[in-house]
Amino acid sequence: MTEVLASRSFRGLAAGDAIESVHNDLDSLWLDVPFVQDMDQMTFTTAVIESASNIVQHAEPAGQEPVELGVDIEVRPTLLQARVSAYHAKPPFGPMEPARPGEEAESGRGLALIQALVTTVTFERQDGTNTWVLSRTSQQD
Amino acid sequence: MEFxxxxxxxxxxxxxxxxxxxxxxxxxxxxVTGVIANGSNRIVVNLENTAFMDSSGLGALIGCLKAARQAGGDLRIAAVQPQVKMVLQLTSMDKVLTAYGSAEEAFSND
Structure with missing residues (x-):
């Protein structure tokens, strides 16, 4: 594994203000690694916010404890990677395949958008935690 | 976000x-529902200072477009920034929500 050049971690209740905190973390992260191209910053930020929002909107608690959102982001020389987790959550319901919403649909575009934005998306479930791992191979100047 | x-x-x-x-x-x-209720059914959403939009934001714009059309008008967007343009293109919604260079241009040919 190559060296981690910059990173950010967030963990908190899965609620709207968590999305703003993660977005602020991403904005400050890019200031630490100005060599990451604008296109990579833009696409990766969008994918991370989409995934985190998906958890806030859809993850259901498995028991008494509320769902927590965790976002761990690492920047390596040619790789951007985020682990976006739902703690204390039930396994996702139904197939995790992108929907094909009609033109007038107001939701259902998130998963397809995430897949279009990053190089790979994988899902893991371990110890009651759902984790999406988003990776984007970044361009170098 | 401020409106x-x-x-x-x-x-x-x-x-x-x-x-x-x-x-x-x-x-x-x-x-936007309030603006329509106040009597305007031709709406331009100026996105000059919207640096970021996700699929929830896109869904809201589509909802506003439908509301404007139901009121007999239309909704158009203007001054779209690069990230918003990217989301519109990747979801193919740039064909439904036509982007104009400025708010003035959006209804100038109607």
């Missing part, structure tokens, strides 16, 4: 400043 609006000669211009995400999307929907 404001101004009634012009042939349309109402809604300005949205900040991030159009799952937090602000319902607020945009509510704001």
């Amino acid at each position: 404001s609006y101004e009634v012009k000669d042939s349309y109402a211009e809604v300005k949205a400043e900040g991030r159009l995400n799952m937090v602000s999307a319902p607020k945009l929907r509510e704001f």
Whole structure:
């Protein structure tokens, strides 16, 4: 594994203000690694916010404890990677395949958008935690 | 995100400043619904100061478009920034929500 050049971690209740905190973390992260191209910053930020929002909107608690959102982001020389987790959550319901919403649909575009934005998306479930791992191979100047 | 609006000669211009995400999307929907209820059915959403939009924000714009059309008018977007343009293109919604260079241009040929 190559060296981690910059990173950010967030963990908190899965609620709207968590999305703003993660977005602020991403904005400050890019200031630490100005060599990451604008296109990579833009696409990766969008994918991370989409995934985190998906958890806030859809993850259901498995028991008494509320769902927590965790976002761990690492920047390596040619790789951007985020682990976006739902703690204390039930396994996702139904197939995790992108929907094909009609033109007038107001939701259902998130998963397809995430897949279009990053190089790979994988899902893991371990110890009651759902984790999406988003990776984007970044361009170098 | 902050919203404001101004009634012009042939349309109402809604300005949205900040991030159009799952937090602000319902607020945009509510704001535009209010503008329509006040008598404007030709709406331009000026996105000059909207640096970010996710699929929730896109869904809210589509909802506002439908509301404007149901009121006999239309909704158009203007001054779209690069990230918003990217989301519109990747979801193929750039064909449904046509982007104009400025708010003035959006209804200039009607």
